[in-house]
Structures are given as C-alpha cells and as structure tokens.
C-alpha cells in the first residue's frame with residue numbers, strides 16, 4: 533500500500549490547520565489557544581482521509597497518483613473513493629471531535645457571569661473524564677452522525693476538486709498552482725455547505741451525553757431542533773465554516789499536490 537499519500541495528507545492537514553486556526557479560535561472563543569491538540573487530531577485525520585482516498589482509487593482504477601493525470605478516473609470512482617475516505621476519517625475523528633465540542637460548549641457557558649468552574653481542564657482531562665463517566669463507547673458519542681455527515685460530503689469534496697481541476701487544465705497536464713488553490717478552496721466550501729445541517733445535529737447529539745437525555749436519537753434531534761428553532765437551525769455556522777473552508781482547503785490541496793509531485 534503506497535504510504536506517500538498518508539504522509540502528504542498529514543503535512544497538508546497540519547498546514548491547512550495553521551491557516552484555519554484564527555477562524556477556529558474565533559469559533560471556539562479562544563479556548564484552543566494552543567495548537568498541539570488540533571495538530572494531533574486534524575493532521576492524523578487528514579492523513580487517513582487522503583491516504584484512504586488515494587489507495588481506494590488505486591484499488592478501483594489500478595492507477596497511481598502520478599498516472600491519474602494521463603488516465604483520469606471516472607467521477608463515480610472519485611466519489612466512491614472520497615466516501616470511503618470519509619467513513620474512515622469520521623471514525624478516527626469521532627473522539628477528537630467530541631472533545632472539541634464539549635470544550636467549546638463549556639467555554640460558551642463560562643462567558644456568562646457567575647457560572648461554575650469548567651468541568652474539563654483541557655483536552656486530556658476531557659478525554660479521561662468522558663472515559664470514566666461514560667465508558668469507552670462514550671468517546672464515540674455522535675460517531676454515526678459524523679459518518680453520515682462525512683461520507684457523502686467527502687465524496688462531494690473530491691468530485692468538486694477533480695471537476696474544477698479538469699475544467700481549467702489542458703488534457704494530460706498537471707493543474708497549475710492557481711488552479712489547485714481555487715479548486716481546493718471551492719471543494720472545501722462545497723463540502724461544508726453540504727455538511728453543515730448534519731454538523732449542527734451532530735454537535736447536539738455529542739452534548740447530549742451530559743445530564744438528562746434531551747433526544748431519542750438522530751431523527752428526534754432533527755425534528756425537535758426544527759420545531760423549536762425553524763429551518764435556520766440547520767445552517768448555523770455556515771458563513772464561518774465557508775469562510776474558513778476556502779483558505780484551509782486551498783492550502784491543504786496545494787501542499788498535498790506539491791509533496792506528492794516532489795516525492796514522485
């Protein structure tokens with residue numbers, strides 16, 4: 533199994549993350565001032581995503597990354613490979629994402645005056661507390677919703693990227709850096725626009741482990757959120773997700789292509 537894609541995915545995920553950090557800091561009200569937790573999580577997850585994507589395409593089309601410009605895979609293959617990467621990345625992401633959501637919500641409630649001391653002292657303490665109080669399965673709370681969110685949206689992510697690259701690149705050639713930046717940026721936006729409704733629901737399900745249960749599953753969470761807050765609830769965070777997605781994914785794809793090209 534070729535491993536360069538995993539390594540390129542790891543480094544490019546970390547670089548994209550550095551760029552997206554100001555947006556994440558705004559989103560999380562300054563809680564994640566340190567970079568080690570996001571780097572440990574996003575870079576690993578990105579490595580799984582790109583590594584699995586490329587190796588699935590290799591299995592489906594018998595072409596390596598370098599051969600795919602001359603023999604481009606069909607969009608169906610790109611979509612299937614993206615979805616496969618999405619399933620596995622969601623599984624790896626689940627515990628990290630849960631910790632992020634729990635810390636984010638505790639930071640929001642801390643802003644109110646007179647609120648009690650935070651429950652979690654940081655990412656490691658948060659993981660240990662969830663493990664003790666909710667068991668190992670507690671760390672995977674919301675994982676199904678995460679998979680539902682990431683499977684089709686990662687398919688859309690790679691199809692958008694490939695489609696835009698092919699549109700603006702002469703046949704058989706490598707896309708220019710400008711094309712990769714724009715295609716990567718729009719791929720990120722397309723994936724977040726489609727992911728945001730389930731992203732909102734996923735975060736609510738992940739918070740549901742604390743205190744009495746508010747929802748009886750995914751569908752119930754969707755229906756009661758819609759009844760209480762209207763359709764707009766499914767688009768909460770869309771603007772900041774999209775604004776963050778463009779630079780993060782432009783840099784992620786540019787560095788990914790660059791590393792594979794120079795190693796290759």
Ligand SMILES: CN(C)C(=N)NCCC[C@H](N)C(=O)O
Nearest residue numbers: 685689720723724727777780
């Ligand atoms: C759930 N969605 C929409 C995605 N995972 N999209 C792919 C972009 C990944 C990138 N690390 C980012 O955070 O934008």
